[in-house]
Amino acid sequence: MSEAAELRAFREETRAWLEENCPPGAKGEGQVPTGSSKIKITDPDVTLWLERMAEKGWTVPTWPAEYGGAALSTGEYVVFVEEMRAMGARAPLMGMGTGLIGPTLLEHGTEDQKARHLPPIARGEVHWCQGYSEPSAGSDLASLRTRAEDNGDHFVINGQKIWTSGAQFADWMFALVRTDPDVPKHEGISFVLLTMDQPGVTVKTIRLISGNSPFCETFFDNAIARKEDLVGELNKGWTVGKRLLQHERSGMSQLVGSRPQDPGPSLEDIARRALGEANGRIGDPDWRQRVLEHNMNSLAYRLTQRRTVQESQDGTTPGPATSIFKMYGTELQQDKARLMCDLRGTAGFGWSGDAFDEDALKWTRSWLSTRAASIYSGSNEIQRNIIAKRVLGLPD
Numbered sequence: 001m002s003e004a005a006e007l008r009a010f011r012e013e014t015r016a017w018l019e020e021n022c023p024p025g026a027k028g029e030g031q032v033p034t035g036s037s038k039i040k041i042t043d044p045d046v047t048l049w050l051e052r053m054a055e056k057g058w059t060v061p062t063w064p065a066e067y068g069g070a071a072l073s074t075g076e077y078v079v080f081v082e083e084m085r086a087m088g089a090r091a092p093l094m095g096m097g098t099g100l101i102g103p104t105l106l107e108h109g110t111e112d113q114k115a116r117h118l119p120p121i122a123r124g125e126v127h128w129c130q131g132y133s134e135p136s137a138g139s140d141l142a143s144l145r146t147r148a149e150d151n152g153d154h155f156v157i158n159g160q161k162i163w164t165s166g167a168q169f170a171d172w173m174f175a176l177v178r179t180d181p182d183v184p185k186h187e188g189i190s191f192v193l194l195t196m197d198q199p200g201v202t203v204k205t206i207r208l209i210s211g212n213s214p215f216c217e218t219f220f221d222n223a224i225a226r227k228e229d230l231v232g233e234l235n236k237g238w239t240v241g242k243r244l245l246q247h248e249r250s251g252m253s254q255l256v257g258s259r260p261q262d263p264g265p266s267l268e269d270i271a272r273r274a275l276g277e278a279n280g281r282i283g284d285p286d287w288r289q290r291v292l293e294h295n296m297n298s299l300a301y302r303l304t305q306r307r308t309v310q311e312s313q314d315g316t317t318p319g320p321a322t323s324i325f326k327m328y329g330t331e332l333q334q335d336k337a338r339l340m341c342d343l344r345g346t347a348g349f350g351w352s353g354d355a356f357d358e359d360a361l362k363w364t365r366s367w368l369s370t371r372a373a374s375i376y377s378g379s380n381e382i383q384r385n386i387i388a389k390r391v392l393g394l395p396d
């Protein structure tokens with residue numbers, strides 16, 4: 001059978017399987033588990049979906065079967081994502097396990113690390129958090145000061161991380177720590193894994209103006225990371241840590257990982273509703289132009305994503321070019337959220353109260369949360385620096 005015919009057959013099988021196995025509660029908007037036992041799943045359909053997809057290897061479709069994946073080829077993976085989107089099916093599992101540390105361990109982990117950590121991630125049994133940023137090490141991450149001292153079969157860790165998303169729900173953390181303070185800063189960093197439920201780790205949630213606490217401060221007071229959980233070589237953690245960031249940016253840009261299309265109304269629908277129609281088109285010519293421009297940019301972005309995935313020989317995350325997708329993708333998200341709010345006029349900036357419907361409140365929050373997208377995973381200014389240096393080869 002030719003490759004194209006094989007992919008057609010795979011598409012038919014995938015569609016049939018998804019139709020039979022995706023429960024109604026796993027479609028459209030709703031909860032996507034992150035593997036945490038500390039976050040309650042309220043809808044039984046969500047649990048069922050996770051179980052069925054994990055059994056099939058489709059929570060991490062491109063991972064090898066021995067670690068809980070389905071070893072899909074790049075072509076099959078593209079088909080899989082398209083069929084998930086077409087059905088409006090949500091990803092069965094997401095988070096830093098499947099998106100960040102899993103792919104990093106596949107590349108840099110020992111056999112023992114892969115065997116211990118990857119299958120529980122694929123089954124959605126553990127929740128991971130990211131211990132990178134510190135109070136004086138954000139964009140300049142290599143200035144981090146959290147110390148890890150060699151103590152025989154383990155490291156003893158002291159210091160502090162900040163902005164640790166979801167640390168209050170996490171079972172494990174992957175962290176960058178300083179193992180040699182006497183060498184140039186990039187050369188004394190190691191990448192370790194440690195459990196969060198140990199006496200030396202304290203998590204304090206950071207309360208935001210919204211009342212939510214999506215991230216935390218994490219303190220280490222003689223916390224322990226076992227030597228078998230050192231990923232990569234001692235003092236070579238910067239390379240591993242940078243690669244993980246490429247996986248993170250790649251996931252955000254949907255170069256990997258499957259997410260359904262935004263199930264809410266499109267920008268165009270909202271514009272038609274808000275401004276009326278003239279000859280079947282958005283009533284206001286100025287707005288027609290703005291919506292069209294956004295839609296064309298989104299489509300070009302989607303096609304470039306798709307081409308990049310198809311061109312990747314082994315289906316893995318690209319290198320520094322992920323910064324282009326992270327930067328442009330987050331700017332597109334911000335543009336859409338701003339247009340959605342603008343279209344609603346004064347109702348577009350409702351924060352609370354009966355004067356605003358649920359949709360208006362949702363879009364205000366969405367607009368605000370998209371502001372964070374150009375900061376996390378390395379701010380967009382830092383992405384521009386990476387693109388200049390590592391993609392375009394411009395001098396420092």
Ligand SMILES: Cc1cc2nc3c(=O)[nH]c(=O)nc-3n(C[C@H](O)[C@H](O)[C@H](O)COP(=O)(O)OP(=O)(O)OC[C@H]3O[C@@H](n4cnc5c(N)ncnc54)[C@H](O)[C@@H]3O)c2cc1C
Nearest residue numbers: 130131132133138139163164165372375376377378379381
């Ligand atoms: C929602 C959210 C979730 C996060 N989750 C996590 C997490 O789970 N784990 C974790 O470790 N961290 C997390 N972070 C932290 C995030 O990685 C940092 O906020 C980010 O790297 C920026 O660092 P900073 O906040 O210290 O800002 P700074 O580094 O102080 O930067 C301040 C400003 O200066 C600009 N700037 C700094 N240096 C340069 C330069 N060289 N060139 C041009 N401009 C520059 C930046 O772009 C920014 O606009 C999260 C952040 C957010 C917003």
